[in-house]
Amino acid sequence: MRVTTPPATSPPTLRALVSVRNLDEALQAARAGVGFIDLKEPSDGALGGLPVAAIGPIVLALRHAAPATPVSATIGDWPADALALIERQVARVAATGVDFVKVGIEPGPGAVALAEALGRQRRAGLPLVPVLIADRAIDDALLERVLAQGFAAVMLDTADKRGGSLLQRHGDARLAEVIARVRQAGSLIGLAGALQLGDLPRLRQLAPDFTGFRSAVCAGDRRLGLDAARLAGLLGALSQPATQAVAA
């Protein structure tokens, strides 16, 4: 599955990645027309993983229901120093047939070693997308180590979903700088982290390649089920011209 940046002449668009926890939610997201479907267990943390055996059948069903929609899955939240376990889990999740395997990288001890281990797996052919946990400062040195690995895409996300969205934690100038740096390094950039409808005007200005949502498409709590009305509302707002979306 090839995912590309729209041509520079296109109007700014925001492609939505929506995180789902089971087949019902995956088909609901596919029918609603989301840009990317992300398989994870939201009750198990920011990057909670589904049982590996559950991923393959969902991917297969999505290939029929939405063949053009890229599918990602997370490996679960692991301590950064559990490198052997992480590498094994990456290989197991990749073998399910997903387009991308998402792995969280929390700044701190072990983060650089993890980024480099993931880089080795990428060079071995595994479709990895590192997710930099950015509740606090975005660590430039760590970002550079991640970018040096040549991943197709890099995401920013937050671990604590109750402390405000990614956009409430970082100013536009800083996020724009990070987006530009990731693109300059040749990777796509995705933003996530308790993003809400009210963040859309700023997101449109920042124009990342994709934006990730779970909290905003659930009724009150990301651990609950996908809410059809909220999902439709989000996709409707994303499809509106920017001036109308600002008023949403």
Ligand SMILES: O=C[C@H](O)COP(=O)(O)O
């Ligand atoms: O990968 C994207 C995340 O699942 C988004 O979840 P969130 O909106 O609750 O931060």
